[in-house]
Amino acid sequence: MTVARIGIYGLGTMGSALALNMAEHGIDVAISNREVPRINAFMDASGDLSKRLHPHETLAGFVAGLEVPRLVLFMIPSGDAMDEMITRIAPLLDHGDMIIDAGNADFHATRRRAADLARQKLHFVGMGVSGGEQGARHGPSMMVGGSDHSWQQLAPVLSSIAARFRGDPCVALLGPDGAGHFVKTVHxxxxxxDMQLIAELHSLLRYGMAWTPPEVADLFTVWNDGPLQSYLVGITANILRASDPDTGHPMIDVIKDSAGQKGTGRWTVIEALCLGQSATMIEAAVAARSWSSEKDTRQTAETVLGGARLGVSLSAETLADAFLAARILAHAQGFRLLSEASDHxxxxxxxxxxxEIWRAGCIIRSALLDDIAAAFHDTPKHGELILAPVIAERLGHAIPALRETVAAxxxxxxxxxxxxxALAWYDSMRQGFGTANIIQAQRDVFGRHGFQRLGQSGVHHGPWWD
Structure with missing residues (x-):
């Protein structure tokens, strides 16, 4: 029996794509799946790559078909399903073997699983994979959390299948236990x-400036050839050119305006608050999706409250600069959260x-990330992206357009x-003396919480009770 270098359990969209990617790069892969008929169907559809794929209907056979030390990658739903599979497979493994969770997992669960399996002398890796089906098949961005020992074993496999940016594989060991899954969550x-910003700009162009979907698509195509280049801008241009085959209307106009979400955006907001941060732009995007689900309420409110939107007069150049400023600020909030979690x-x-590893393969890949990587290499003041000279200069140029766009x-x-x-956060961060003195005084009045005085140490109280 051929001994495979790695095993993939879970042949859904992502697991299947990763297995084919590995096989195409000459890696022998053991495969298995809870529903056995899926294994045979996958093998039949694999064509010439099937010679590198080794199917197993039982978990015991799957483990036995792996090179030692064993690398077992699970691409299954996070949560209880992952815990169940760990319970089933751990007794079949030997000391030094590795379990890799490549799903969108809660990093707290990843930290718990890593600690539990370490006591059994098994390695556990939490790995974020971004790029969707096409990325997994032809080169994803991968964010690895685990031990140095685990990385030494995994690096040859993952580096061979990862997306590349100017020859650099978009994969890295980012830290221990839950680091990889946390970075994927923030991603x-x-x-x-980013998606919400694009949606808002599209809305302004369509309903504020009466542009047709093809006209907006043309603008996004222009943007995608310059500093605003990104995967999301590119696919949005393609979306806006598509027509509904049933009605002939623009495809975008027959899609219900109610967005779904799987929870990772919400996780980001929760973790930001737990760490004493506030990723307000991500929170706004999560909120917008939640509000979008209340279609019936919004339709009623349109009648009761009035839903008319007036025209706006904004140039394409102004909108482009506003978009650039907002995208910089969204990334800055995300990286602030990464920095805080890293310390914590x-x-x-x-x-x-x-x-750097987000520059290719992943959903948020964009030209901006090259500039962000360079800014962090230069170690900006206080570790803040917005204080890096090149970023501050770009914001200085683009913020007036953001201000004009939001006001309009x-x-x-x-x-x-x-x-x-985005604008509220930028204005808050650039004010050396803000509004919190009023809040501190209020807290002292109703709760005697005390406050710090400018230029003096210790805790002080006001004369409210004299």
């Missing part, structure tokens, strides 16, 4: 914000390297929660 949070969990995340949208009644959150 998805930034993805939420002692992960020692390399922010520049994270930006608000005046005309257009909902732009993510664009508004």
């Amino acid at each position: 998805n949070g930034i993805e939420y914000a 969990y002692d992960w020692q995340l390399d922010l520049a390297r994270i930006a 949208a608000v005046h005309a009644g257009h909902a732009v929660p993510a664009l508004s959150a």
Whole structure:
């Protein structure tokens, strides 16, 4: 029996694509799946690559078909399903073998599983995979969390199948235990914000400036050839050119305006708050998706409250600069969260390297990430992306356009929660003296919480009770 270098359990969209990617790169892969008929169907559809794929209907046979030390990659739903499979497979493994969870897992669960399996002398890796089906099949971006020993075993396999940016594989060991899954969670949070920004700009162009979908598509195509180049901008241009084969209408106009979500954006917001941060742009994007699900309520409110949106007059150049400013700020909030988590969990995340492995393969890949990586290599003041000279300069040029765009949208009644959150955060961060003195005084009045005085140490109280 052929001994495979790695095993993949779970032949859904992503697992199947990863297995084919590995096989295409000359790696022998053992495969298995809970539903056995799926195994045979996958083998039949694999063509010439099937010679590198080795199917197993039983878990015992799957484990026996792996080279030692064994590498077992699970691409299954996170949560209870992963815990169940660990319980089933761990007794079949030997000391030094490795379990890899490549799903979108809660990093807290990854940390727990890593600690539990370490006591059994098994390695556990939490690996974020971005790029969707096409990325997994032809080159994803992968964010690995685990031990140095695990990385030494995994690196040859993962580096061979990863996306490449100017020859550099978009995969890296980012830290121990849950680091990889946490970085993937924040990646998805930034993805939420980027998607919402594009949606808001599309809405302004369509309903504020009366552009047709093909006209918006042409603008996005122009943007995709310059500093705003990104995977999401590119696919949105293609979306806006598509026609519904049933009605002949623009495809975008027959899609219900109610967005789904699988939870990773919400996880990002929750973890930001737990760490004393606030990723307001990601929160705005999550909120917008939640509000979108209330279709019936919104339709009623349109009648009761009035839903008219007035026209806006904004140039394409202004919108482009507003988009650039907002995208920079969304990434800055995400990287602030990564930095805070790195300190809290002692992960020692390399922010520049994270930006580098996001430059190809993943959903948020864009030209901007090259600049972000360079900015972090130069170690900006306080570790803040917005304080890096090149980024601060770009913001200085683009913020007036963001301000003009948000003002016009608000005046005309257009909902732009993510664009508004970007501007509010930027203005908050650039004020050396803000508004919290009032809040501290209020807290002292009703709860005697005390406050710090400017230029004096210790805790002080006001004369409210004299």
